[in-house]
Amino acid sequence: MNSTNESNSQVTPVxxxxxxxxxxxxxxxxxxxxxxxxxxxxxxHGFPTSSHMFRNLIPALADRYHVIAPDYPGYGQSDMPxxxxxxxxxxxxxxxxxxxxxxxxxxxxxxxxxxxxxPVGWQLFLKGPxxxxxxxxxxxNAYEEGLKTFWDPIKVYWADGRKESRDALLGLVSLETTIFxxxxxxxxxxxxxxxxWVHDQALLDRPGNADVQMDVMYDYRxxxxxxxxxxxxxxxxxxxxxxxxxxxxxxxxxxxxxxYKRDLTDLEFHLLPTGHFALEDKADExxxxxxxxxxxKVAN
Numbered sequence: 239m240n241s242t243n244e245s246n247s248q249v250t251p252v253x254x255x256x257x258x259x260x261x262x263x264x265x266x267x268x269x270x271x272x273x274x275x276x277x278x279x280x281x282x283h284g285f286p287t288s289s290h291m292f293r294n295l296i297p298a299l300a301d302r303y304h305v306i307a308p309d310y311p312g313y314g315q316s317d318m319p320x321x322x323x324x325x326x327x328x329x330x331x332x333x334x335x336x337x338x339x340x341x342x343x344x345x346x347x348x349x350x351x352x353x354x355x356x357p358v359g360w361q362l363f364l365k366g367p368x369x370x371x372x373x374x375x376x377x378x379n380a381y382e383e384g385l386k387t388f389w390d391p392i393k394v395y396w397a398d399g400r401k402e403s404r405d406a407l408l409g410l411v412s413l414e415t416t417i418f419x420x421x422x423x424x425x426x427x428x429x430x431x432x433x434x435w436v437h438d439q440a441l442l443d444r445p446g447n448a449d450v451q452m453d454v455m456y457d458y459r460x461x462x463x464x465x466x467x468x469x470x471x472x473x474x475x476x477x478x479x480x481x482x483x484x485x486x487x488x489x490x491x492x493x494x495x496x497x498y499k500r501d502l503t504d505l506e507f508h509l510l511p512t513g514h515f516a517l518e519d520k521a522d523e524x525x526x527x528x529x530x531x532x533x534x535k536v537a538n
Contacts, residue, residue, distance in 0.1 A: 284353025288314025332361025384494020
């Protein structure tokens, strides 16, 4: 092959911008890529990670889509205010993302929701369901059927709010648990970069961050009463949706994926033989599914 043909066959790398916005006096970090006038895809991360979990997905979408992936307060590169002065709640996270979108003049968007990203996304959905052009749902709950064994000790804390119950959950921010979240249910663990837990654990181990995480886990109880409202909006607005779910996830098992079929009629449903952070293991299968969904349901 001559040098001209070789040059023409090369793919231009996607540029991802790493930005900060000031919202309510806090620096909020977000990753942004893709054409400014492209359909917006909002990527909402889970626990205990950040927009870092989307570092491989963003370039795979950004040739056509305007991709935005924020870090919530206390996560990733965003500010981590003292819990004595800032309430770490999902309503608050939703408000921060709402204000970020307003700053960026985003009026409609598809959402990728995963883990904690699901209740953050549902906050946005409840405020303006007509803005949502599509849903990519990956191991994120909107149904009580999905809150299985993993959640039992957390439900104890929800019920009594006692320090002893809170302290019993501190193992959830340990390195052992962080590694478990990435590797449990994965057949070939060489597919999972150890950079994931090194990155996440360094942030979890910051002074005061364990208290942040316990506050967020306690507030998760506020999401459950909202599920019927979210489900009602699914039925009324019927956003096109795709489920790409790691079916071996102990935290958000597939029990939580199937109920979406009750309420969403324009739903594409895929269970993948992997665990919680499915993108780390199965991006080669997930990205084509997500691209196809967006190209057919959101871009046109």
